[in-house]
Amino acid sequence: MSTPVPDVIIHHTEGAFCNSRSTCSAQARNIQNYHMNTRKWCDIGYNFLIGEDGVVYEGRGWTTIGAHATPVNPISIGISFFGSFTSRTPNNAALDAAKKLIACGVAKNFIKSNYILKGHRNVMSTSCPGNSLYLLITGWPHFKA
Numbered sequence: 001m002s003t004p005v006p007d008v009i010i011h012h013t014e015g016a017f018c019n020s021r022s023t024c025s026a027q028a029r030n031i032q033n034y035h036m037n038t039r040k041w042c043d044i045g046y047n048f049l050i051g052e053d054g055v056v057y058e059g060r061g062w063t064t065i066g067a068h069a070t071p072v073n074p075i076s077i078g079i080s081f082f083g084s085f086t087s088r089t090p091n092n093a094a095l096d097a098a099k100k101l102i103a104c105g106v107a108k109n110f111i112k113s114n115y116i117l118k119g120h121r122n123v124m125s126t127s128c129p130g131n132s133l134y135l136l137i138t139g140w141p142h143f144k145a
């Protein structure tokens with residue numbers, strides 16, 4: 001992938017939430033198995049995943065094109081929170097981890113300093129990343145629908 005990318009796309013996995021190293025690691029493997037065995041992708045679709053244990057789980061990482069938001073896969077980093085965030089937001093540990101991940105991407109020049117933050121629903125017809133999480137990120141720096 002050509003970096004730095006101009007877009008950051010926020011998702012939720014719409015699956016089980018997790019808040020410990022063991023449950024989040026298990027969720028990461030579940031999603032990877034689903035994406036690789038069922039969807040037949042070469043790897044987990046997201047660039048990164050975030051647990052409510054406050055830990056960032058690496059999917060495709062900074063430099064490999066993801067499979068998370070078709071129109072913008074080649075120009076974005078896809079970050080997904082484990083869980084379903086339609087009626088609640090991720091905890092502060094998860095939100096802080098996501099903000100630090102984005103700041104790290106900017107500092108290491110994988111993400112443009114003037115990046116645009118979007119929800120998955122801003123680029124495709126989907127409810128992702130859930131109403132509560134979506135509402136929250138509309139207040140984050142760099143958000144633009």
Ligand SMILES: [Zn+2]
Nearest residue numbers: 011012120128
């Ligand atoms: Zn999504």
